[in-house]
Amino acid sequence: MWLITAMGLWVVTLVVPGVRARSTGGLLWAAFVLGLVNAFIRPLLWLLTLPITVLTFGLFALVVNAFTLWLSAAMVKDFEIDGFGSALLGALVMAVLGAIGFALMVWLMMGEVQWMFHQSGPGIYI
Numbered sequence: 001m002w003l004i005t006a007m008g009l010w011v012v013t014l015v016v017p018g019v020r021a022r023s024t025g026g027l028l029w030a031a032f033v034l035g036l037v038n039a040f041i042r043p044l045l046w047l048l049t050l051p052i053t054v055l056t057f058g059l060f061a062l063v064v065n066a067f068t069l070w071l072s073a074a075m076v077k078d079f080e081i082d083g084f085g086s087a088l089l090g091a092l093v094m095a096v097l098g099a100i101g102f103a104l105m106v107w108l109m110m111g112e113v114q115w116m117f118h119q120s121g122p123g124i125y126i
Helices: 002-015 024-040 042-048 050-055 060-075 084-108
Strands: 019-021 079-081 119-121
Touching: 002 019, 002 024, 002 084, 019 024, 019 084, 024 042, 024 060, 024 079, 042 050, 042 060, 050 060, 060 079, 060 084, 079 084
Parallel strands: none
Antiparallel strands: 019 079
């Protein structure tokens, strides 16, 4: 997932003006930090912004994703985003790439994708 995220960020740097990676290492580091931000900070943001996300029929989720991308860029020296508008466009490109990737996965699995969950303890699913 880390490498796929890095490839998605690379596509964003090619397509979105205002998003730059100075080095491949910076791009990989940005993907790693984005993964950490998505794992630890984004769930809290989702919870805090749930009412406005419901009111906007889920469109505010794109703003949350843009903020996490922008926050990740602020933490990584070699990955830069000029402003929140570029982060918003980058989040949109990442969402489109994710949808294409999911559609490709369904196609490669011949129309059937199954999600498996492992119960590690009482009521805890991984």
